[in-house]
Amino acid sequence: xxxxxxxxxxxxxxxxxxxxxxxxxxxxxxxxxxxxxxxxxxxxxxxxxxxxxxxxxxxxxxxxxxxxxxxxxxxxxxxxxxxxxxxxxxxxxxxxxxxxxxxxxxxxxxxxxxxxxxxxxxxxxxxxxxxxxxxxxxxxxxxxxxxxxxxxxxxxxxxxxxxxxxxxxxxxxxxxxxxxxxxxxxxxxxxxxxxxxxxxxxxxxxxxxxxxxxxxxxxxxxxxxxxxxxxxxxxxxxxxxxxxxxxxxxxxxxxxxxxxxxxxxxxxxxxxxxxxxxxxxxxxxxxxxxxxxxxxxxxxxxxxxxxxxxxxxxxxxxxxxxxxxxxxxxxxxxxxxxxxxxxxxxxxxxxxxxxxxxxxxxxxxxxxxxxxxxxxxxxxxxxxxxxxxxxxxxxxxxxxxxxxxxxxxxxxxxxxxxxxxxxxxxxxxxxxxxxxxxxxxxxxxxxxxxxxxxxxxxxxxxxxxxxxxxxxxxxxxxxxxxxxxxxxxxxxxxxxxxxxxxxxxxxxxxxxxxxxxxxxxxxxxxxxxxxxxxxxxxxxxxxxxxxxxxxxxxxxxxxxxxxxxxxxxxxxxxxxxxxxxxxxxxxxxxxxxxxxxxxxxxxxxxxxxxxxxxxxxxxxxxxxxxxxxxxxxxxxxxxxxxxxxxxxxxxxxxxxxxxxxxxxxxxxxxxxxxxxxxxxxxxxxxxxxxxxxxxxxxxxxxxxxxxxxxxxxxxx
Amino acid sequence: xxxxxxxxxxxxxxxxxxxxxxxxxxxxxxxxxxxxxxxxxxxxxxxxxxxxxxxxxxxxxxxxxxxxxxxxxxxxxxxxxxxxxxxxxxxxxxxxxxxxxxxxxxxxxxxxxxxxxxxxxxxxxxxxxxxxxxxxxxxxxxxxxxxxxxxxxxxxxxxxxxx
Numbered sequence: 024x025x026x027x028x029x030x031x032x033x034x035x036x037x038x039x040x041x042x043x044x045x046x047x048x049x050x051x052x053x054x055x056x057x058x059x060x061x062x063x064x065x066x067x068x069x070x071x072x073x074x075x076x077x078x079x080x081x082x083x084x085x086x087x088x089x090x091x092x093x094x095x096x097x098x099x100x101x102x103x104x105x106x107x108x109x110x111x112x113x114x115x116x117x118x119x120x121x122x123x124x125x126x127x128x129x130x131x132x133x134x135x136x137x138x139x140x141x142x143x144x145x146x147x148x149x150x151x152x153x154x155x156x157x158x159x160x161x162x163x164x165x166x167x168x169x170x171x172x173x174x175x176x177x178x179x180x181x182x183x184x185x186x187x188x189x190x191x192x193x194x195x196x197x198x199x200x201x202x203x204x205x206x207x208x209x210x211x212x213x214x215x216x217x218x219x220x221x222x223x224x225x226x227x228x229x230x231x232x233x234x235x236x237x238x239x240x241x242x243x244x245x246x247x248x249x250x251x252x253x254x255x256x257x258x259x260x261x262x263x264x265x266x267x268x269x270x271x272x273x274x275x276x277x278x279x280x281x282x283x284x285x286x287x288x289x290x291x292x293x294x295x296x297x298x299x300x301x302x303x304x305x306x307x308x309x310x311x312x313x314x315x316x317x318x319x320x321x322x323x324x325x326x327x328x329x330x331x332x333x334x335x336x337x338x339x340x341x342x343x344x345x346x347x348x349x350x351x352x353x354x355x356x357x358x359x360x361x362x363x364x365x366x367x368x369x370x371x372x373x374x375x376x377x378x379x380x381x382x383x384x385x386x387x388x389x390x391x392x393x394x395x396x397x398x399x400x401x402x403x404x405x406x407x408x409x410x411x412x413x414x415x416x417x418x419x420x421x422x423x424x425x426x427x428x429x430x431x432x433x434x435x436x437x438x439x440x441x442x443x444x445x446x447x448x449x450x451x452x453x454x455x456x457x458x459x460x461x462x463x464x465x466x467x468x469x470x471x472x473x474x475x476x477x478x479x480x481x482x483x484x485x486x487x488x489x490x491x492x493x494x495x496x497x498x499x500x501x502x503x504x505x506x507x508x509x510x511x512x513x514x515x516x517x518x519x520x521x522x523x524x525x526x527x528x529x530x531x532x533x534x535x536x537x538x539x540x541x542x543x544x545x546x547x548x549x550x551x552x553x554x555x556x557x558x559x560x561x562x563x564x565x566x567x568x569x570x571x572x573x574x575x576x577x578x579x580x581x582x583x584x585x586x587x588x589x590x591x592x593x594x595x596x597x598x599x600x601x602x603x604x605x606x607x608x609x610x611x612x613x614x615x616x617x618x619x620x621x622x623x624x625x626x627x628x629x630x631x632x633x634x635x636x637x638x639x640x641x642x643x644x645x646x647x648x649x650x651x652x653x654x655x656x657x658x659x660x661x662x663x664x665x666x667x668x669x670x671x672x673x674x675x676x677x678x679x680x681x682x683x684x685x686x687x688x689x690x691x692x693x694x695x696x697x698x699x700x701x702x703x704x705x706x707x708x709x710x711x712x713x714x715x716x717x718x719x720x721x722x723x724x725x726x727x728x729x730x731x732x733x734x735x736x737x738x739x
Numbered sequence: 740x741x742x743x744x745x746x747x748x749x750x751x752x753x754x755x756x757x758x759x760x761x762x763x764x765x766x767x768x769x770x771x772x773x774x775x776x777x778x779x780x781x782x783x784x785x786x787x788x789x790x791x792x793x794x795x796x797x798x799x800x801x802x803x804x805x806x807x808x809x810x811x812x813x814x815x816x817x818x819x820x821x822x823x824x825x826x827x828x829x830x831x832x833x834x835x836x837x838x839x840x841x842x843x844x845x846x847x848x849x850x851x852x853x854x855x856x857x858x859x860x861x862x863x864x865x866x867x868x869x870x871x872x873x874x875x876x877x878x879x880x881x882x883x884x885x886x887x888x889x890x891x892x893x894x895x896x897x898x899x900x901x902x
Binding site for chain 2: 699
């Protein structure tokens with residue numbers, strides 16, 4: 024293997040397609056035209072020109088970040104570094120990392136690490152989401168303590184410092200292990216240990232610290248060689264959080280690279296490196312031809328062990344560091360077949376190798392899986408009749424379900440892959456991910472690549488169940504993970520606002536910003552930021568549409584820690600007036616609960632949409648009164664007051680009662696009219712009878728009068 | 740009831756016969772004038788098949804107006820059969836008696852259509868008033884007020900935030 028200098032690993036060199044490399048982010052400030060709008064951005068929002076430029080921005084009224092002063096030596100693969108001045112403590116040395124919008128970060132870890140001074144870990148001084156002029160939109164910015172000694176790798180490359188095998192345990196491993204243990208106690212592993220992410224904290228280069236690990240999903244920026252074998256087979260976004268064992272492996276590889284001063288597998292392609300690691304084990308594949316100092320062989324064998332249960336843990340490393348007795352690493356015997364199975368011209372001796380290659384070439388894999396040779400190889404060459412029977416059963420089940428997804432080649436291949444290599448990532452339709460990496464995978468597939476279809480199918484077809492079913496032992500973490508994925512599947516199955524794939528996205532990624540076209544440029548990562556962002560969007564979007572789309576509803580449910588199901592139920596109503604009131608009530612509840620200041624633009628936006636809600640009142644005067652009052656409340660920017668005006672329970676009761684009384688009155692009038700108009704001949708007959716009676720009465724009165732008068736005249 | 744099998748009211752006939760006999764004894768001239776003069780009323784009573792006998796009353800009332808002046812002449816001037824006979828043989832007297840009866844019949848024929856027209860106009864006016872009331876209600880409460888099927892009330896609104 025040819026030797027490759029360490030500094031050949033350029034930041035972002037292994038970025039997946041579609042990801043904006045840091046250089047592009049830097050160049051964004053010089054572009055005349057803005058970036059292409061994110062997927063799903065409406066024309067009105069997309070057309071609004073982003074404010075781009077250079078200059079300092081203020082974070083939390085304290086930290087002055089100068090976009091004109093980049094610090095390329097401190098760049099991460101997915102985040103650019105810039106100089107920071109602390110206005111309250113000018114002597115404090117800081118720098119800021121600008122996270123890429125749309126890429127999931129580890130915000131929970133940022134929150135946990137803020138102001139935590141942990142030995143072996145770079146201190147997070149502050150963080151916030153603010154507008155970053157070079158890219159013309161808001162971004163997550165994390166302010167770190169400046170490592171004055173720079174990157175360990177760079178210092179080593181320039182021969183300004185030398186770390187020998189004798190220095191390594193005390194100078195590098197001990198502080199890092201201490202830092203890793205503290206991180207685990209705070210909630211999660213580092214998952215970004217690599218030679219270019221280890222720094223000297225002081226100018227004297229005595230203190231070694233781990234660099235930032237929160238700017239991208241776990242393991243996302245890691246070169247393949249620094250990931251454990253199982254997670255190396257997954258896509259960068261789907262490598263998952265893992266645990267301390269992943270960190271220990273990465274630390275082991277980092278130690279090798281630092282000790283050697285070069286990457287012994289730098290010129291080996293990723294596919295070949297993976298194949299070598301599968302066939303010979305990671306330690307042999309990486310260190311096989313390198314001159315590893317003899318006293319480091321045992322620790323490195325322990326840390327690079329491909330069997331997670333046999334890999335060294337913190338206790339064993341501590342024992343090694345303190346000079347206590349250490350257990351020799353037991354090399355795991357890879358279960359190889361007596362005879363190879365030829366697939367696409369290559370001979371394979373292990374099921375892991377086959378499973379990995381099957382996923383890479385699915386069409387050929389299906390042919391091979393259905394062949395008798397494959398069954399024979401499993402039964403005779405590999406001697407695993409149980410696996411052969413399981414696969415045979417899976418194929419028969421697929422034939423039984425040939426009319427639905429369980430009979431599809433992709434599903435069958437995913438299942439066979441899990442059977443062949445239960446510890447490997449789930450592989451489905453070209454995606455490969457560890458179950459704990461599903462969230463970032465969904466986010467990257469949807470936000471960065473614009474195609475969540477396959478990722479959604481994984482949930483809807485319950486593909487993770489195939490992986491869990493093949494696990495030899497279901498320990499507590501796995502059961503929790505299975506429960507979480509089942510919960511996501513349940514959310515996906517509901518089509519109402521606040522659920523569906525959007526909800527799964529935000530539930531599985533606590534740091535993903537709201538992807539609604541209205542606020543996507545505002546990098547809204549918390550419920551508190553949503554209303555101000557919508558308020559700002561009111562000036563640039565088409566206000567004839569509702570300010571509540573599926574993304575916003577799902578984001579609120581996922582990030583707002585209150586029971587909002589009644590609001591969601593109203594929002595999901597088919598009746599326009601109920602849906603509008605549900606939307607207003609939800610946003611009003613948000614403003615009231617979070618004490619959000621006046622949102623004039625948003626209230627004006629909503630005020631213009633309240634027609635159906637106003638028309639829900641029957642009384643014309645009430646409607647006119649509401650229409651007269653709305654502008655006044657809109658000018659106050661208070662959504663709760665607007666809601667109280669529109670949905671006053673007393674007013675609605677009076678309106679309903681008045682409506683019922685008026686309807687009864689209307690019906691009574693209608694009945695009388697129908698009586699009058701429907702009488703016809705009967706009414707005519709009755710009128711004639713009345714006329715005859717009147718004539719008779721008249722005649723009798725006249726007769727009596729005449730008789731009386733004549734009698735009086737004659738008698739007088 | 741004293742109705743016989745042929746529907747005749749024998750009690751009334753008997754009472755009428757007694758009265759007729761008494762009048763023949765004590766007031767024959769008046770009876771002669773009444774019998775001849777009130778013949779149209781008798782005819783009207785026969786042809787008026789209605790239960791209320793409005794036609795009979797109408798003709799009879801005015802017929803009596805034409806007959807009664809001659810009755811008073813008999814009563815207060817000379818109550819004799821000769822005078823009564825002279826009256827009923829006088830064409831002018833008969834003309835007065837029968838013309839008044841004819842007027843009564845004319846009135847019975849003419850008044851009902853007039854009354855019917857009047858009532859019809861009254862009904863039209865009432866309908867117009869009710870229609871106007873309905874329009875007013877609809878303007879105030881919307882067309883939904885005219886529906887005969889109960890509309891489902893608006894879904895219960897979510898908990899109202901307090902401003």
